[in-house]
Amino acid sequence: MQTVVTLENIHKGFKDGEAFHQVLNDVNLQLHQGQTVALTGPSGSGKSTLLNIIAGFEIPDSGKLQLVNSRADLTDTQQWQDKQWSVFRRRALGVVFQQFNLLTPLNVKDNIAFSLSLDNHKWSSWCDELCQQLGLTALLNRHVESLSGGQQQRVAIARALAHKPALLLADEPTGNLDEQAGMQVMSLLTRLAKQSNTCILMVTHSEQCAEFMQTRWHLQQGQIVETHSTAKHQ
C-alpha cells in the first residue's frame, strides 16, 4: 500500500516566556493510502500541532517528515520552500480545520471551484456527487456567509475532498454540528474518502466520531502511546 506520510523522531516545542514547553517528543508514524486514523489525547497534548506540522504550517525542531509528491513518491520535506509546500497542499492535501477559512465573498460553488482551480482542475461529476451527498446541491448559489455553521462545515468538507486528495487532515470536523448531524457527516466523510482512496488523520475528542476511523492513536506527553483498531462503522 502506498505510504503518504512518514514522521521519524519528530520533536517540536514552544517557548513560553523563559520556559520551553516540549509538545512533541520523538513522534514516529506512518500513514498509508486509504487508512483512516482518529487522533485523540488530552487538551494541549499537541494534536493540532501534529496536524500543522504535516500540513507545513509549523516546522518541526528536529526529525524527518516525508510526504507524498505528485508522482506518488515519498519526499523529504526538509528542503521544501513555500513553492513545494503549496504544490503539495493543492495536489495531495485536503484540510478541514476548526476555522473553515471559506472565501466569504463567494458562493458555495465558487468556493469549491476556486480550490480546484489552484491545481487546474475543473468542476467534475465527482463534485456533483460530493455536493449531492453532503446536501449542498440546493445551496450552491448561496453566499457562504449566509450559511449556518453546520452548512459551512459541509462546504469545507466538499472543498477538501473535491480534488480527491491523497491525505485529508481534519481537526474536529464535526465540532459545529449537533450529535445527529455530526454522525451523518462522519458517515459521509468516511464513505467519500473511501471512494477516493483518501487517507484521513482526524483529531477528535468524541468517542463516537473516533469509532468511524479504522485505527486510534492516542497522543500523551508528546508521544503516540496507544494504537488500536476501532472501526465500528467500517
Ligand SMILES: Nc1ncnc2c1ncn2[C@@H]1O[C@H](COP(=O)(O)OP(=O)(O)OP(=O)(O)O)[C@@H](O)[C@H]1O
Ligand atoms: N504557535 C504556538 N506558540 C506557542 N505555543 C503553542 C503554539 N501552538 C501550540 N502551542 C502550545 O502547544 C501545546 C499543544 O497545543 P495543541 O493546540 O497542539 O494541542 P491540542 O492537543 O490540539 O489541544 P486541544 O485538544 O485543546 O485543541 C499547548 O500547550 C499550546 O499552548
